[in-house]
Amino acid sequence: MSARPTSEPAGPSVKTEFPGPETKKHLEKIHEVFDSRNAFLVCDYTKSFGNYLVDTDGNTLLDVYSQIASIPLGYNNPALIKTASSEEMLDALVNRPTLGAFPSHNWSEVISTGILRVAPKGLDKVFTAMAGSDANELAFKAAFMYRRQHERGGPHVEFTDEEIESCMNNQLPGSPQLSILSFRNSFHGRLFGSLSCTRSKAIHKLDIPAFDWPQATFPQLKYPLEEHEAENAAAEQASLDEVEHLIKTWRLPPVAVIVEPIQAEGGDNHASPAFFQKLRALTKKHNVLLIADEVQTGVGSTGKFWAHEHWNLPADSPPDMVTFAKKAQTAGYYYGNPELRPNKAWRQFNTWMGDPARAILFRGIIDEIERLDLVNQTARVGKYLFGKLEVLAKKYPQDITNLRGKDRGTFIAFDSPKRDAFIKKSKDMGVNMGGCGVNGVRLRPMLIFEEKHADILIDRLEKIINAI
């Protein structure tokens, strides 16, 4: 562990332009075997620490993008290195089981003391997965089976021969003509079922066959919120009306609505707790399931462990399923209703069903979040950062618009009319950040982001604005 740093640098330091000469060489080499056109940087993770990412040219950047919001505790976190060096981790790495058919003696303990320790209220079971996309698709599958089970008259009713035969041909009635309803600008993944729900960018969807599933408009709130209350409430009601209309009339009836607590990839679009409360009531009324996609919003960054806690739903009405990935470093969906377990074995199954190594890592992450009270810290630092950003936005009203994410921890974004230049320039100023939507700049710091990092970030943001 000789080369691994044990503390953060005092601040960013930039030595080259981007990409630097070493990074360019690396990219050429990578590109021969692996598509590197998406690459912004080639990083030396061994030299990175905490909130600071080091690239192969020795540039040190304050990282508020965090591998698209998926690093929870900073690079080379000492507690996670300990977790990763444990005998239990070795076991999980070299003896990877078929978790559904041959679980290990410690599997129930790993999930009970890990994944399930932070289960959303009302949801006490989990189905584990590999990443956000398949987590969502497995939740969809549970929703479809649940609906058909109901329509059939209950879990005890056997499949008909016609269903059994027709499903092998991908035809009705065994392969039902049902759907999942998602929202405009949402992002739920890029496999065939999840991509059919994703509506953020055409480049994700072009040329890929999709299911004929419906989308409702997500409310487009105007900022600052306090100046647009009536308008925003009307936008939210219009969205709910559209959801209800689609549930009632769409040619492939929706069995579930999937929604992000904050639409991230699609532009950091927010809606009020009242909107989500009404959405929950509406879906219940029509016997449609509600899936909260917490792949990006989950695990602390909004100042609650799960962003849907901000909705303040009644205790007896949680979302039916909550999906997670990214900062959890593993993935899956939580559920509570035992009927969401399909009525027979082997219906929801695959060889690996996740990765116990990553589940053990998530337990280590949870331990550290609790030990350092990082969710509350993120709420506090987020307030601090938001306050500073409000001041900056007032100073540069042309460059920072639609500042959003108040009281949502560090899950903060704003729009910039020169967004692409803004993001590009940020590296020169020592900050790694990402865009979202059309004009959005999204801040996705780690949970170890402190006031001192916020000060540096604010300083650099001002430099970026002045430079572009």
Next chain:
Amino acid sequence: MSARPTSEPAGPSVKTEFPGPETKKHLEKIHEVFDSRNAFLVCDYTKSFGNYLVDTDGNTLLDVYSQIASIPLGYNNPALIKTASSEEMLDALVNRPTLGAFPSHNWSEVISTGILRVAPKGLDKVFTAMAGSDANELAFKAAFMYRRQHERGGPHVEFTDEEIESCMNNQLPGSPQLSILSFRNSFHGRLFGSLSCTRSKAIHKLDIPAFDWPQATFPQLKYPLEEHEAENAAAEQASLDEVEHLIKTWRLPPVAVIVEPIQAEGGDNHASPAFFQKLRALTKKHNVLLIADEVQTGVGSTGKFWAHEHWNLPADSPPDMVTFAKKAQTAGYYYGNPELRPNKAWRQFNTWMGDPARAILFRGIIDEIERLDLVNQTARVGKYLFGKLEVLAKKYPQDITNLRGKDRGTFIAFDSPKRDAFIKKSKDMGVNMGGCGVNGVRLRPMLIFEEKHADILIDRLEKIINAI
């Protein structure tokens, strides 16, 4: 590492019935939080070694199922423990990058000296994934984008506004009405696109919406092969004719054919090299891609590193893409044609794009396979085992029928009219094995399976036959 064994036991030892009392307790505990209805055993992997799996009741079983064919080198393999304890592994575990956007400095080396060292002939690039299902779906996406790019007039032709707008609604022309052709009894995964291709068992497909994609009959060969040559050749030709007919006439034109070199889950169904050569020629003729799904057949168990090497395709006509997972412990698709890279960045992308920790493990697996010449060993041991099974099948012609997998390493199967009883009884006799298809018993030993293990297996198989 105190508790970890360093050598194999002399043979199986069975102490309890199955499931034993400890396993039952574990299953109850697991079931509260995780669906355990699929579980056959609860295992103590720390105590398992090599070809032997130890359950929580202390039963020691010769494992010829290997976590559904996904353990390559045995439990607690010392070389892999070393790999898993390395600094590089620690790095990959605690600093998990967005491989597409922020690759690590060693990523090209990890894949060049690992995944790509064993790339199928003619395929020199890889797109990494998480598991078999998403590996296949990513290959499908590449195939769809490739086809539409051609139809559009080449990679330089821009998308139309109509395409860009319509794809956001999941409608033509942006979301094309195209398909992937698969074979009856095939298994390609259980997400929405891959499940639309899977045709092995209704329980996998019931109640899940599917694309209206076509399936062709896979040849149903009769055994012993030498007694049914004309019949089998006719079955293969009929299958090829059906493929061609479907390519020409299916309402959603197929852009690719996906095929397993040996249909595993669907019953260990084989076809001759001539069949696959003709299938390759046929797909070329119609400008349809050929995807070899090597998720179960890959990584040595057929006596070649990739099972499609048995096809003896011309050097200039490899499959267009080859997918892998399971024994690789990571996943992805290989390809050679640079045009299979979509024409723009971000079209084939996701946050993690696999897991570098598992890619590093695969490199360790490859090192060990080469060091011990395990592919050739598997070819040799497979021949030995097959010979013994032929003798057994002659002695018990009612109990072992359709013995198949000659010269395919240890990738061997047979049918048993009392299959379920056979599998159940095998544990009592100290062997862990699995079924496939309707009556199939599939042998999926690890690559470290030797003649001495084959002798034990044969002895136990005879005991099972006499007991049921």
